[in-house]
Amino acid sequence: MENNNEKLEKSRHSLAHLLAAAVLTKWPTALIGIGPTVDNGFYYDISTPSTPTPHDLEKLEKEMRTLASKKLSFVRKDLSADDARKLFTSQPFKIELIDELEKKGEPISVYETGDAFVDLCRGPHVENTSEIALDGFKLSKIAGAYWRGDEKNKQLTRIYGLAFEGKKELAAYEKMIAEAEKRDHRKIGKDLDLFTFSDLVGPGLPLWTPRGTMIREKLNDFVWELRSARGFERVAIPHITKRSLYETSGHWDKFKDELFKIVTREQHEYAMKPMNCPHHTQIFAHLPRSYREMPQRYSETTMVYRDEQSGELSGLSRVLCITQDDAHVFCRMSQIKEEFFKIWDIVDTFYGTFGFNLKVRLSFHDPAKMEKYLGTPDIWDTAERALREIAKERGVEAFEAPGEAAMYGPKIDFMAHDSLGRQLQVATIQLDMNMPERFDLFCTNEKGEHERIVMLHCATMGSIERFLAALIEHLEGNFPTWLSPVQVRIIPVSDKHIDYAKIAASTLSKEGVRVEIDESSNTIGKKIRDGKLMKLPYLLVVGDKELTAGTVTVESRDKGSLGAVSVPDFTASIKKEITERARVAK
């Protein structure tokens, strides 16, 4: 039986054909490229005498509805390359595709939509346009696109359409998108002045303002607090290395394209680090290690660099410079489970604080693609069996994902669902039996023998950039008080209340609260609006009444107006909120 996804997929694909048909009705000389489905609908790449206007889109959409309501049937026909070429004499892009299919010896088929349209196509499609929900689709936008994605080719116009099961589903999707746009971390990051980009420095290289840096530091302090309590120690390494380190680790071979490479003035070859593990092995290995010293737990928050294609860079989600809260545990086989659980506790506590729901994925290797990985199938089986057992003993539901492993070992990945229901891979714990082989890492055991050790790779936030992008969107920029760069803004009603505001600020500041005073000449209403726009947790209004009573009038972002409170009482309550890392009320 056909499932709903397949049905929607066929419907979207058929709508792409109707779009092309409508385009040819409007512009009979238009050239048409390809028209696949995408996550939320479909598109078609076309070349028209003039660029379609929003008004054109409306008319095309109307034409598509007219065609669909004609209850046209989709009929597949298989035919020879020559016959196909005859059918598309005036469509050079189609001819190019036909030539290619012929060359590869692949079957060639077309789909006829009634007598309205015929397109070179593999299918599948709906049987009849009556299956398409007329109120479930709309044309959404246009964009430029090179033919076959190659910038050496002709530029075409890509017309996008949204398509869902019906009116309700389409509306729900559009609402979600509007919400996501409102929450876009690039927009909120700018509104709250958290980071910026410079044309001189280049794309994918965020510059962190004082406010953004404060958030980074507070997040990192939190992770470090959790790690420190579990015996982790900090280490520090440089961002470059001689090529030889990555030849030994295998990165030079498997990670080559993504390495930023450097040739020194003396012609030595260096690379910027895309990961920290190889350097950390050298700290472990610089001294002989007794079983008494195991595990060694190294933690380091540091920037790693990957040479991404510039077209893939986007806000904080994809950057050239990734701040990892990285950690490596060097331990004995017998210690794996205990160490995994310690790290797992950190992950649960950290994500719980922000109200993320976590799902657990066992990211295993793809046995069909061993060339992507280091090590033998045996090593992989042992490691993956260990992970299965650990997940079982932890008592969580976990799903297995072959092909999602790291190059040196399988992982337990944590998938978060944000407040919009979107899934993101966040924390990870990886079991590595390969790197210790390659770097010959061992400890001396109770019998005085050399015992091969294993490495756990773990990151709590993963990339601070990507985590922060997700967190901003999850919280809509409403950071909990402990994480807010500015926790309190004091708003004097007039200039004569500034001195009192300073006394209150000094009381808060002495207790470690991050406070500022709005000394501008704006009206009180404007000052309050400004504070709300900056999503500040607390605005404290001080005027004559407050000055006389020794109070502040508290406007809480999350709890609304809290009335007049004495300065010591407010200080005590916000300190408690900060210490407990209280979550934002929803």
Place this chain on the structure above:
Amino acid sequence: MENNNEKLEKSRHSLAHLLAAAVLTKWPTALIGIGPTVDNGFYYDISTPSTPTPHDLEKLEKEMRTLASKKLSFVRKDLSADDARKLFTSQPFKIELIDELEKKGEPISVYETGDAFVDLCRGPHVENTSEIALDGFKLSKIAGAYWRGDEKNKQLTRIYGLAFEGKKELAAYEKMIAEAEKRDHRKIGKDLDLFTFSDLVGPGLPLWTPRGTMIREKLNDFVWELRSARGFERVAIPHITKRSLYETSGHWDKFKDELFKIVTREQHEYAMKPMNCPHHTQIFAHLPRSYREMPQRYSETTMVYRDEQSGELSGLSRVLCITQDDAHVFCRMSQIKEEFFKIWDIVDTFYGTFGFNLKVRLSFHDPAKMEKYLGTPDIWDTAERALREIAKERGVEAFEAPGEAAMYGPKIDFMAHDSLGRQLQVATIQLDMNMPERFDLFCTNEKGEHERIVMLHCATMGSIERFLAALIEHLEGNFPTWLSPVQVRIIPVSDKHIDYAKIAASTLSKEGVRVEIDESSNTIGKKIRDGKLMKLPYLLVVGDKELTAGTVTVESRDKGSLGAVSVPDFTASIKKEITERARVAK
């Protein structure tokens, strides 16, 4: 009148001749190269039939003394290149030098030492060997050296000699050297396990162990505490940038050789940052700034990279990867003095904590070499006049050093004298009127006009690596308690005291004291020796007596045996010592 330095210089130079004479006496077929003076004496590069042994050095030294005691006179003779060549027919290195002098048209002279020796030489020398202190010199060591420092040339043997005014001065120097060797940060760094190097990662790239990282963090926390109290805010930038940033800043032109350059997979040109100022300007400049927001004070501890020649790398003193505790103040002209004084206070407090005496150097530009600098002579004069005034108003003695400025402005440099009396450049405050011009940095002033601002560059430790090298040698590795990676080690007398040790450790640890327990099976004497070798501030011995009384027996590194103290009393006293950042007692 001849001063003492000139006299010593002549004496050293003359001893080099006596060394060559002694070598030719011992090995008549030896070839001789050049024999200049150095900081502590002299050397001569020679080629002998066999490599000199320590015994040979003794004999050479004896021969030098015999020659010197003959009261031979040094006589200069000027002669033609042809006559000179005749004199050195069997000395090809000398012939090469004569040919070169002839080519350049320079005068050629030789010095005869009685009838014992004649050498091609510019002089000057003592008039008579009787002026040389027979007990003020000794041959110290040999090393390999390429003729004229070029590795394509023949390898020679370099014989080094120490030479001073007399026996006392020689002994004092040797004592200082022995002390410096004992304090060598490379040796102590290894003994205390603070950092390591890996052949795979490469020279000049230290890897910081947990202990070393702890010291780095504590030092950095201290600087940040001082800055934070004075309105600095942290920012964060990546380690790379597009070339365009450094074209604008001037670094691409003036700093080219020292830049690590990267070409990306898309053939874009990037560089690793050798400084942070250009990136920081982009954070300042990303928003319009009102005079109300001035000054902006950015602080960031981050690694910068400079492509040094590998022959110049040494321990932590010269590395490829420099951790700077960097800060930039963007301020108005009218705010310069106040901001300078704030930073100066930080420097005084920081260095005072370690007992360094600071001297102040006004590092100015060299008007004869304007090509080294950015900006016009006018800008330089204004900036240097401002620094002179600031130093005067601060009421310190400052000396001016032309040619020591940064490329973008003059500096106030702080020179520390360590416990061996050696001078090191440590902190710096730089006044920069050029970068704001190049990046067009301004604020809007009270009148609504654009007002050009200035930048102050400041670093307290400068390079953490170089500072830590100096600090280790200054303190001989005896870090004050607040800075020690491990502050307390508890030594149980036998296994049955381990539980009590753990209770005491837990009490200390809860109060933030860094404590460990020596659970090894070593004797109590060995455990105490181990703790002292690691230069731990406190060793607490716990046995039956202590267990019964609820005490620990305290062995202080700096104050000796302190007897039995209750655990709460010890905890309170060490906490006080840490909070106050008490200095090590000398």
